[in-house]
Amino acid sequence: MAKKNENIVPLLPLRGLLVYPTMVLHLDVGRERSVQALEQAMMDDHLIFLTTxxxxxxxxxxxxxxxxxxxxxxxxxxxxxxxGTIRVLVEGLxxxxxxxFYDEEDYYAVELSIYEDDESANVEKQALMRTMLEYFEQYIKLSKKISSETYSTVSDIEEPGRLADIVASHxxxxxxxKQEILEIIDVKERLDRVIEIILNEKEVLNLEKKIGQRVKRSMERTQKEYYLREQMKAIQKELGDKEGKTGEISELTEKIEGAGMPESAKNTAxxxxxxxxxxxxxxxESAVIRNYIDWLISLPWSKETKDDLNIHKAESILERDHYGLExxxxxxxxxxxxxxLTNSLKGPILCLAGPxxxxxxxxxxxxxESLDRKFVRVSLGGVRDESEIRGHRRTYVGAMPGRIIQGMKKAGTNNPVFLLDEIDKMSNDFRGDPSSAMLEVLDPEQNHNFSDHYIEEPFDLSKVMFxxxxxxxxxxxxxLRDRMEIITIAGYTEQEKIHIAKDHLLPKQLKEHGLTKGQLQVREDAIQSIVRHYTREAGVRGLERQLAALCRKTAKILVSGEKKRVVISGKKLVEFLGKPIFRYGQAEQENQIGVATGLAYTTVGGDTLQIxxxxSPGKGKLVLTGKLGDVxxxxxxxxxxxxxxxxxxxxxxxxxxxxxxxxxxxxxxxVPKDGPSAGITITTALIxxxxxxPIRKEVxxxxxxxxxxxxLPIGGVKEKTLSAHRAGLKTIILPKDNEKxxxxxxxxxxxELSFVLVSHIDEVLKIALAGDTE
Known part of the structure; x- marks a missing residue:
């Protein structure tokens, strides 16, 4: 590579522009130093150095x-x-x-090392030139931004270095x-690099073309669909079908977007x-699909209420509405x-068990109410079909989601308090076992992904408080029992019932019957008498019914004009409710031989049993009567x-x-009776x-x-003790292991009761029998 004598020439910096040798180009020069450099060049030999x-x-x-x-x-x-701008025509040399580098105050000057291209065309360079021209021609056809005349001009160039520079400039x-190409002195290396760039640009153009065709096809399809929809709209309008399905579809699309569904459910919708x-x-099928879409839209996928985490407010609400139940x-x-504290606790699964x-x-x-959540109740009494819980497959006629999903839709939020009423009344038959279907609902490890046969998309139940x-x-x-936290609610004591009647039941019945406190007054001794003589139950439903009867009879008296105010005391109760239904206290009036009082637990609370x-003379037969179970x-x-x-x-x-x-x-x-807890009672009566x-009557x-x-120990001690208290017993014999x-x-x-804890039948006999047990 030959080298010229070194020269010092003015410098003209370029912004966003580059000039290759042999190129002829117009430039607009406006900067003061650049103008001065130009004027100096014109005064000298018209040479100027351009760099970017x-x-x-x-x-x-x-x-x-x-x-x-x-x-x-x-x-x-x-x-x-x-x-004031100067337009210059320059030719690259x-x-x-x-x-x-020299700073001449008004302009910059530079001392240069000048390079000339080796334009000798050997076989390898000629091959590279032909390849470049071939690729450049293909590029021009794809690009359509470069005219075919440009190719004709370029193809006439015989110098390899000049050819590489001209092609690169286009x-x-x-x-x-471009600067990288300018800095390559070796002609062969420059040809290789320009060919590489042309190939890369060709690939980009091919890809652009494919994308353009795909977009065009998509646009054509969209335009076709739009045209057909407009036609359909016009036809439906002529038929008097108003907007037909078109308006409905756009409305449903908006609802799907706003339903907050997970991605999989949204795609299905x-x-x-x-x-x-x-x-x-x-x-x-149209109605079936529409019904399914409506269900997907109406479910509370992401709607939830914010818990009111005020523990004092919650405590006051619970105390206001319920007496006892600590x-x-x-x-x-x-x-x-x-x-x-955590703000991320999964909903607990409580089971309130009691009469x-x-x-x-x-x-x-x-x-x-205390959590400030929505409340939804589902009654499971008599449910014996698994599809009641999990829903029916959509292929069946009249298919619907199960009661769980129906309850969630009714609640409208994904974190309600969900009451599963009478869960012990579910049964099973050939249609499946609903209690097994409930396992997924009530398992905290599974219910975040609950699958209903109708909805088919997993629904999150983990935030629900069951x-x-x-x-x-x-x-x-x-x-199923294992998945729930059992909280046993025993029956109420007599004092608790009186309190509940005064504070809750009577005001409620007065309101329902259109009465005021001034029109009907029920004294405490009357309420106590109702509890003792007119009801025998663990709960307060019977008590509420008797109070309702008092309100009805009072309403009749007031409307007929007999009185303006009714006061009911214990003595007047017979006039309103008739003679007592139950004898208060079932304890025997005197000590009797062969009659023992046992304590039993039933689904409606505790009760007393006279065994x-x-x-009689005979041959040692043992006869058992009273509808006793095997145990x-x-x-x-x-x-x-x-x-x-x-x-x-x-x-x-x-x-x-x-x-x-x-x-x-x-x-x-x-009444069917079964259970092992009558063991000591039967033994005592037999002895x-x-x-x-004789056996002591108060035991x-x-x-x-x-x-x-x-x-041995038994269960239901609280319920049995309450029944003993109601019956007027004074001494209760319990197994020692039931002390807790x-x-x-x-x-x-x-x-009011005396508890005696025993571990052997001999201790029972000493307390229960009135006479000498030796």
Whole structure:
């Protein structure tokens, strides 16, 4: 590569522009230093060095702001424009590199190292030139921004270096890439680089073309659909169908967008909407699809209420609406406290278990109010079909979602208090097991992804606070019971019932019957008399009915004009409600032989059982009557065997069982009775009858007995104790292992009863039998 003598020439910096050798170009020059450089060049030999600024935004560039490699050019023509700018025509001569930089005050001058291209065309260069021209021709055809005349001009060039520069000047490259080409001195290397750039540009143009065709096809399809829809609209208008489905579709699309569905559910809804649009309105499938879309839109996928985490307000609401029930209230307040600390707690699954009428359902409503959540109730009594919970497949006629999804739609939020009423009343048959379907609903690990057969899209139930109610936990399958937090609500004491009647039931009935406190006054002794003589229940439903009867009779008196105000005392109660239905206190009036008072637990609370034993001459038959279940019959057999083993100790004839027939009867024969807790009661009655020793009338007892005479623990101590108190008993015999359960009994009841804890039947006999047991 030959090298010219080094020269010092004026410098003209370019902004966003680059000149290759052999190029002829017009430039507009406006900067003062650049104008001075031009004038100096015109005074000398018309030579000026052009190089590009690295940053376009710099107004007065210094040495470091310019590329070292540029082009030595000759000023061919210079013209001053009216606005003070100078238009210059320059011709590129050679590549040149700055060796030394001079600041001449009015302009910059540079000492250059000038390079000339080696234009000898060997075979390799010729091959590269042909390849470049071929690719450049293909590029021109794809680009359509370069005229075919340009190709004709370029194809006539025989010098390899000049060809590379001219082709590069026509390519849409960034300034940085153009500078890179300018800085390549070696001609072969320059040809290779320009070919590489042409190939890259060709690929980009091909891709642009494909994208353009795809967009065009999409636009054509959209225009076609729009045209067809407009035609359909016009046809429907002519037919009097107003807007047909078109308006409906756009309305449904808006609703789908605003429903806050997860992405998968949204995609399903849009897909179904597309089907709905294509299916004729007269088709039966159209209604099915529309119904499904409506369900998807109406579910509260992301709507939730904000919990009112004011623990004091919640406590006051629970205290206002419910008297007693401390465990449940405490559990709700604990949940609120944890929610306030974490703000991410999954909804608990509570099961309120207890007899009817104790306020389980109304308690769930109060929980919702205290949390400031929506409340929804679903009754599960009699549900025996799995699809009631999970919904029906959409292929069935009249298919609907299950009760859980229906409840969520009714609630309108995804975090309501959801009451599953009477969960113990579900049954199963050939249509499936609904209690098994409930496992997914009530499992905190699964219910964030609950799948309904109708909806088919997973729905999140993890924020729901489920509250179930049950009368009898025994009928709930163990796996389902395991998923719930059981809170037992026992029956109310007499004092609690009086309090509830005064503060809740009577004001409610007065309001429902259009009465005021001034028109009807029910004194406390009258309420106590209703509780004792007109109701026998664990809850307060019967008590409410009797108060309603008082209100009805009062209304009649007031309307007929007999009186303006009615006051009901205990003595006047018979006039309004008739004679007492129940005898207060079932305890025997005197000590009796062979009659023991047992304590039983039923689904409606506690109750007392009179177990009677009668002896008659015979051959040792044991007769059991009173509709006893298998467990109770076995308890009687165990008691009989125990008495036989203790015959000598009880001073009985060792062969007594061969001489007498024993009849054990539990009155109220129509009521089924079963359970092991009557063991010690049957044994005591049997021994009393055989030894002719009376049983103390004020003693009630409960406990399972073994063949060795051990007394084992039983359940339902609180309910049994309340029934004993109602019956007027004074002494309660309990198994020693049930000592912990005494704490659950209200203080007012504990003070009036005497509890005796026993571990062997001998201890029972010492307390229960009135005579000598030795």
């Amino acid at each position: 600024q690295k940053e376009v935004s710099i107004d007065n560039p210094e040495e470091d702001d310019l590329y070292k490699m540029g082009t030595l050019t000759k000023v061919k023509q210079m013209l001053k424009l009216p606005n 050679n590549r040149a590199e700055i060796v030394q 390519l849409p490259m960034k300034l940085k890439d 849009i897909k179904e909407l597309d089907r709905y649009e294509k299916v004729p309105s007269s088709s039966a 465990k449940v209230k405490e559990r709700v307040l604990e949940y609120l406290a944890v929610q306030q 009817p009428g104790v306020g389980k359902t109304s308690l769930a409503r109060s929980i919702a 509250v179930a109610t049950a009368n009898n936990l025994g009928t709930i399958p163990a796996p 009677e034993v009668s002896l 109770m019959k076995e308890s009687a057999q165990t008691a009989f065997s125990l008495v036989r083993s203790k015959a000598k100790e009880l001073h009985l004839d060792e062969n007594f069982h061969e001489k007498v027939d024993i009849h054990i009867h539990v009155p109220e024969g129509a 009393s009858a055989l030894t002719d020793n 009630g007892m409960t406990g399972e007995v073994t063949l060795r005479g051990r007394v 359960d005494i704490d659950d009994i209200p203080d007012s009841i504990r003070e």
